[in-house]
Amino acid sequence: MFYGDIMFSFVNIFIVIVFLIVFGSILVAIISGIKKNAKNNAAPVLTVPAQVVSKRTEVRGDHSHTWYYSTFEVESGDRMEFSMPGEEYGLLAEQDLGLLTFQGTRYKSFNRQR
Template sequence: MFFFEDIMFNLVPIFIIIIAIIVFGSILLKFTAGIKQNVKNNASPVLTVPAQVIAKRTEVRGEHSHTWYYSTFEVESGDRIEFEISGKEYGLLAEGDLGLLTFQGTRLKGFERNR
């Protein structure tokens, strides 16, 4: 019985340290990926192209139900690009809208509808 207690006494701190390393490592990787994407976006040219709103969607995440909004645009070449947008932009866009899409990498700069 004492042998088992000695093993547990020695293994529990090691287990806690391993879990802490995994948690903080995951946070660091996520943070680093965000910085890399931001640097890549900043290095990309700002493009303005004719586009059409093809789809809109929402995603609810977390305990407190935070909502994320997305819109998919199709450009003249037939390529489709999805951007995260604000709730206000989501409400103003309608599927089928035509206009000029301005973006930089994965960052939406704006969408101006044709009038």
């Protein structure tokens, strides 16, 4: 009986610890997303000359969703990578020059110069 009581207590404690870790991780992710969104909303919308220097995709969820990213280089030499809709990603080519509009870490648009 004594061994069974110890195992029962251990299992209960283990379940509570796992629950707290999972719940805590979800809470941290939610708070982080809210903070990032608030910071982006407070940032000015900027439009700067830029060049597309690279493009990449990331597939998540066993090929169920694809995320699209493009890296832009501005006149100062700084590079910024933004997530963007697939429709706009498909229209960009590396070395394209144009005007990049963004707000914080949020991509708004890219208008190619002709």
